[in-house]
Amino acid sequence: MWWEVTLSPKGQVTIPKEMREVLNLQPGDRLIYSLVDGEVVITPKNLDFNDLAGLLGKPPKGRATLDKIDAAVLAAGGANAVDTGKDKEADAAA
Numbered sequence: 001m002w003w004e005v006t007l008s009p010k011g012q013v014t015i016p017k018e019m020r021e022v023l024n025l026q027p028g029d030r031l032i033y034s035l036v037d038g039e040v041v042i043t044p045k046n047l048d049f050n051d052l053a054g055l056l057g058k059p060p061k062g063r064a065t066l067d068k069i070d071a072a073v074l075a076a077g078g079a080n081a082v083d084t085g086k087d088k089e090a091d092a093a094a
Contacts, residue, residue, distance in 0.1 A: 001022070003018070003019055030045040
């Protein structure tokens with residue numbers, strides 16, 4: 001699926017209604033913008049981590065706050081979507 005949208009003079013775009021429905025996006029949902037090979041990738045960040053509580057058992061280092069979990073997911077999501085070169089540096093050092 002794909003949709004064509006127009007960039008406004010203020011740099012804004014409207015996500016088409018059909019796309020919002022497919023992705024279950026609601027007003028106030030957060031989105032992550034990433035650049036991948038010169039293309040913009042927009043990923044919804046609408047997962048409620050409270051729904052996952054206890055899924056993996058007791059954490060080995062104790063409980064993490066939702067803020068820490070959100071920060072870790074955002075960092076991991078960005079690192080996986082955009083080549084930062086850090087993996088290459090680590091591979092070269094090994």
